Amino acid sequence: MTEFLYFEPLLDAIRNGYPGRDVHFGLWNCNPPNLTFSAAQENLTREVVSRLGITKGERVLDLGCGVGGTMKWINSHFTNVHITGINSSIQQLEICKELVPIAGNSIDLRLGDACKFKHEQTFDKIVCLEAMFHFDSRRECLQRMYTALRPGGTFVGTDILFTRGNIPEGDFDDLIKTLQFGYGPWPQPELSVDELVAMLSCCGFIDVSCTEVTKETISTHEFTAPRGLAWDDATTKDSEPLLGAACALRTLHHQKALSYVLVSATRPVSSSAEPMELQV
Numbered sequence: 001m002t003e004f005l006y007f008e009p010l011l012d013a014i015r016n017g018y019p020g021r022d023v024h025f026g027l028w029n030c031n032p033p034n035l036t037f038s039a040a041q042e043n044l045t046r047e048v049v050s051r052l053g054i055t056k057g058e059r060v061l062d063l064g065c066g067v068g069g070t071m072k073w074i075n076s077h078f079t080n081v082h083i084t085g086i087n088s089s090i091q092q093l094e095i096c097k098e099l100v101p102i103a104g105n106s107i108d109l110r111l112g113d114a115c116k117f118k119h120e121q122t123f124d125k126i127v128c129l130e131a132m133f134h135f136d137s138r139r140e141c142l143q144r145m146y147t148a149l150r151p152g153g154t155f156v157g158t159d160i161l162f163t164r165g166n167i168p169e170g171d172f173d174d175l176i177k178t179l180q181f182g183y184g185p186w187p188q189p190e191l192s193v194d195e196l197v198a199m200l201s202c203c204g205f206i207d208v209s210c211t212e213v214t215k216e217t218i219s220t221h222e223f224t225a226p227r228g229l230a231w232d233d234a235t236t237k238d239s240e241p242l243l244g245a246a247c248a249l250r251t252l253h254h255q256k257a258l259s260y261v262l263v264s265a266t267r268p269v270s271s272s273a274e275p276m277e278l279q280v
């Protein structure tokens, strides 16, 4: 199973008492606009989870659950909800084990691959916050999600997509390589919003919506990439892949080659129930 280089400093910090559990961009779409990074991250979690419309008794799957930030939020804002977290990282799941279910909730943690996971029951809701770009195949994962949702069930997530925009071709390729070196795996970086919508529709989803929050997330880099350091300065220091990746991501975002999207889609109520695969 996969461990991610960019999680190493965070896992160390958590073991030394750092309380943050959200590993994603911040969302600055509200007043006051000067949110701290962690408040803006929580704001994105709230935005995504509220779009799920979770109700009592529902089964919710968090795919690529990180160190449990979204599950923690659901656990503390809903009652009688059955949460399953799937992650391909053993070390991150170890941190998730600290979560204590409250208010009739349950939390089930599973080591698994987002494109191949098995499930005994369907889910009412699936959330996938800032993880799809890491998966071997977005299409396979979306097909898997479709099968894992009950008819009428909803998927909500976020994704990061790149298009070349006005960046000279060689620079674009170098930026993506730098990004992949520090923040990878990132198998299919180039995808447009329209292509993502088409992919979801092709998998059978209806009510597909992709809302760009590209501008509202751009302040993230003020907290993750050092001011004044350019991506090509950072990459000359080969020993610092995380610094290079942070600066490359900032450059792609500032050059309008990055789209940050909030995605939602529903499995049609009328879709025939697929035979469920048994857990192995």
Ligand SMILES: C[S@@+](CC[C@H](N)C(=O)[O-])C[C@H]1O[C@@H](n2cnc3c(N)ncnc32)[C@H](O)[C@@H]1O
Binding pocket: 002, 004, 021, 022, 023, 024, 063, 064, 065, 066, 067, 068, 069, 070, 086, 087, 088, 089, 092, 112, 113, 114, 115, 128, 129, 130, 131, 134, 135, 136
């Ligand atoms: C940017 S982090 C987001 C974590 C979490 N969703 C959050 O918002 O805090 C991406 C997550 O996807 C997980 N991941 C990457 N590839 C995966 C795969 N193939 N199957 C399951 N999880 C995966 C990583 O381990 C990591 O936890």
